[in-house]
Amino acid sequence: MAGFQEDLFYSREHTWVRVDGNVATVGISDYAQEKLGELYSVELPEPDVQVEQDEPFGVIESSKAVAEIISPVSGEIISVNEDIVDDIGVINSDPYGAGWLVMVELRDLDELNNLLDAEEYREYVGEEAEIEE
Amino acid sequence: MRNEKAWRMLPRRVLRAAENMAIDEAVFRLNRREGLPPTLRFFGWDPPAVSLGYFQNTSREIDVEACRQAGIDIVRRPTGGKAVLHEHELTYSLSAAVDRPLFTGDILGTYRVISDCIAEALRRLGLAPEMASDGRSAAGTPLEAYCFAAPSRYELLVGGRKICGSAQVRTSGSFLQHGSLLIDIDPARTAAVMRVPAQGVAASTTTLREQLGRAIGADELARVLRGAFEDTLGIILVEEGLTEAEEELKQQLLAEKYGTDRWNMEGKYDPGAEEGGGAPSDC
Numbered sequence: 001m002a003g004f005q006e007d008l009f010y011s012r013e014h015t016w017v018r019v020d021g022n023v024a025t026v027g028i029s030d031y032a033q034e035k036l037g038e039l040y041s042v043e044l045p046e047p048d049v050q051v052e053q054d055e056p057f058g059v060i061e062s063s064k065a066v067a068e069i070i071s072p073v074s075g076e077i078i079s080v081n082e083d084i085v086d087d088i089g090v091i092n093s094d095p096y097g098a099g100w101l102v103m104v105e106l107r108d109l110d111e112l113n114n115l116l117d118a119e120e121y122r123e124y125v126g127e128e129a130e131i132e133e
Numbered sequence: 134m135r136n137e138k139a140w141r142m143l144p145r146r147v148l149r150a151a152e153n154m155a156i157d158e159a160v161f162r163l164n165r166r167e168g169l170p171p172t173l174r175f176f177g178w179d180p181p182a183v184s185l186g187y188f189q190n191t192s193r194e195i196d197v198e199a200c201r202q203a204g205i206d207i208v209r210r211p212t213g214g215k216a217v218l219h220e221h222e223l224t225y226s227l228s229a230a231v232d233r234p235l236f237t238g239d240i241l242g243t244y245r246v247i248s249d250c251i252a253e254a255l256r257r258l259g260l261a262p263e264m265a266s267d268g269r270s271a272a273g274t275p276l277e278a279y280c281f282a283a284p285s286r287y288e289l290l291v292g293g294r295k296i297c298g299s300a301q302v303r304t305s306g307s308f309l310q311h312g313s314l315l316i317d318i319d320p321a322r323t324a325a326v327m328r329v330p331a332q333g334v335a336a337s338t339t340t341l342r343e344q345l346g347r348a349i350g351a352d353e354l355a356r357v358l359r360g361a362f363e364d365t366l367g368i369i370l371v372e373e374g375l376t377e378a379e380e381e382l383k384q385q386l387l388a389e390k391y392g393t394d395r396w397n398m399e400g401k402y403d404p405g406a407e408e409g410g411g412a413p414s415d416c
Contacts, residue, residue: 013305035239040213041188056304059187064285065240066187066213068304 002031010121013070027100036062039088049077079103142370143174150182150208151391159382161228161309171229175355181220182206194278209397214300215280221317228309244287254361281338294339315340
């Protein structure tokens with residue numbers, strides 16, 4: 001059963017966002033990693049690259065599909081999780097923690113209004129799951 | 134409003150690898166944006182080609198020199214999965230928005246729906262296909278990089294050997310799945326370009342020619358498949374061409390992506406950074 005964390009924003013493209021000041025940490029949701037299955041590889045942008053809300057910024061491959069990762073926010077990539085390149089399995093095992101993908105310096109905090117909260121995202125994916133405090 | 138049961142069927146054509154992939158990606162990219170119906174296409178490859186999965190390393194997975202000497206094109210797909218030699222096969226591709234009732238946003242669900250249609254076609258030809266219920270892995274074996282080495286979940290086997298291999302890409306609410314239904318195979322030729330043992334190819338793969346005991350033409354096979362898709366899904370396939378926007382994007386992808394060594398050999402693509410002044414380059 002997919003997990004959802006209360007303190008995060010979610011996009012309809014199955015990414016999550018944790019906001020700290022004007023920096024957003026971005027990853028893929030537990031629901032998305034479950035649907036993708038065993039992950040094989042991920043391609044992420046370099047730091048300094050500008051990403052746009054609702055535009056792809058990376059590509060992830062699982063045993064059955066290649067999926068583009070659609071950015072939930074706009075801004076500049078300031079950090080990329082290098083650890084997942086060596087051990088992509090952490091996205092499966094800890095999607096909301098060690099499996100984060102990139103940190104983005106937000107260009108427009110108002111864009112967060114376009115995202116879903118945990119409850120709305122849970123309804124969006126139509127799953128019964130407990131919200132982790 | 135368009136009839137939800139009416140899907141689009143593109144004309145069956147035999148094209149070079151770069152054009153086939155440019156059409157597949159253009160149709161996939163614009164499907165949702167342009168509000169187009171789910172679109173099915175059957176096609177072939179001339180010259181024969183090896184297609185690589187999105188993330189595969191070209192020189193590690195295939196013998197590039199052997200391909201060139203044999204006149205086999207090399208193209209990188211937009212989809213995941215492993216290397217395939219496209220020669221004696223009918224290839225299908227299907228693009229649709231994932232909010233269509235039949236495609237509920239689930240990768241394996243999409244595989245199952247499409248496999249159901251292809252399985253029905255195989256039954257109409259008198260075969261008894263089985264759907265792989267659990268993925269097996271060829272990891273760690275000499276066949277690791279070869280698509281037909283091991284069936285994934287919902288892929289189709291006849292007599293325990295794989296007859297159809299498929300791959301998928303998803304983005305922003307749409308998916309593209311394409312796959313190969315094997316009409317015939319030359320295990321030695323496949324083995325040479327894939328750098329895998331020929332016995333392994335023969336042991337893991339079967340073909341329509343072998344199973345039917347006769348050669349089947351791509352036209353006949355396409356007719357049977359079309360009927361199986363229509364009846365299994367309760368749809369009508371309406372033959373139409375590409376839209377103007379799709380044609381334009383196809384030409385752009387041909388020039389900037391699938392016609393370039395940069396994408397096919399190195400997996401690198403910079404949208405907008407056209408190479409070769411706009412003319413598709415042969416690779």
